[in-house]
Amino acid sequence: MSTDTVSAEQQALRLRRSAGHFATGVAVVTSAVDDVPVGMTVNSFTTVSLEPGLLLICLKYGSRVLSCIEQSGAFAVTVLALSQQRQAQWFASRSRPTGLAAFAGTPVRIAPVTGSLLLRDGLAYFDCRLHAVHPGGDHAIVVGAVADCGELTAGEPLVFAGGAFTGCAPEKPRRPLHFSPSGVALSRSTSASAAGVTTRRNGTASPTQISANTPNAAR
Numbered sequence: 001m002s003t004d005t006v007s008a009e010q011q012a013l014r015l016r017r018s019a020g021h022f023a024t025g026v027a028v029v030t031s032a033v034d035d036v037p038v039g040m041t042v043n044s045f046t047t048v049s050l051e052p053g054l055l056l057i058c059l060k061y062g063s064r065v066l067s068c069i070e071q072s073g074a075f076a077v078t079v080l081a082l083s084q085q086r087q088a089q090w091f092a093s094r095s096r097p098t099g100l101a102a103f104a105g106t107p108v109r110i111a112p113v114t115g116s117l118l119l120r121d122g123l124a125y126f127d128c129r130l131h132a133v134h135p136g137g138d139h140a141i142v143v144g145a146v147a148d149c150g151e152l153t154a155g156e157p158l159v160f161a162g163g164a165f166t167g168c169a170p171e172k173p174r175r176p177l178h179f180s181p182s183g184v185a186l187s188r189s190t191s192a193s194a195a196g197v198t199t200r201r202n203g204t205a206s207p208t209q210i211s212a213n214t215p216n217a218a219r
């Protein structure tokens with residue numbers, strides 16, 4: 001093995017370790033060709049746009065689900081609950097079969113628009129038509145147009161952090177965020193003035209005065 005190869009491997013390991021500190025949810029992407037379904041665990045899921053509704057997943061070249069999505073032009077994403085750790089591991093195992101056998105023992109539903117399989121005990125689903133596939137190094141960046149989405153079962157989300165599965169109990173429901181006319185979240189107070197937030201003459205909040213996040217499709 002050449003020195004260059006070793007250093008490239010070390011760099012990849014460092015990248016993997018560093019990225020592992022970014023806690024994510026876990027999802028299973030499903031697609032089918034000629035009624036032969038495939039599913040695969042991912043954590044590269046993120047929403048991209050609200051209008052139009054777009055999301056992305058990054059799929060390694062050579063994965064069965066990528067080839068299936070490219071052929072069928074459709075896929076679905078099921079967001080997993082903490083109780084679905086076993087499924088997360090199963091749909092990430094190389095030894096799982098292709099086809100319905102891979103879903104034996106996993107309760108499923110049919111996604112309303114594309115007919116892709118959904119994992120019934122998940123928290124939420126996104127039923128997508130393929131919008132675009134962009135190259136991204138050793139992965140393809142697959143963008144889906146959301147044709148339908150919704151909630152499945154109430155529960156705690158499955159989280160992947162530091163290379164391990166964990167949980168993340170959502171906090172008790174809080175009062176909704178207060179949004180300014182520009183769409184910037186000001187605070188959880190009942191009014192902007194009560195929170196000490198002032199606005200510029202054109203009605204937009206000064207960035208130094210806002211206390212919370214700018215609404216974002218993804219987070």
Ligand SMILES: Cc1cc2nc3c(=O)[nH]c(=O)nc-3n(C[C@H](O)[C@H](O)[C@H](O)COP(=O)(O)O)c2cc1C
Binds near residue numbers: 040088093
């Ligand atoms: C928590 C977790 C998240 C994963 N996320 C992704 C991902 O976003 N993209 C990807 O290509 N593989 C991801 N994988 C790996 C694939 O699930 C795994 O390599 C799978 O076997 C690929 O399908 P294949 O057998 O058809 O190649 C993830 C694995 C785990 C355990």
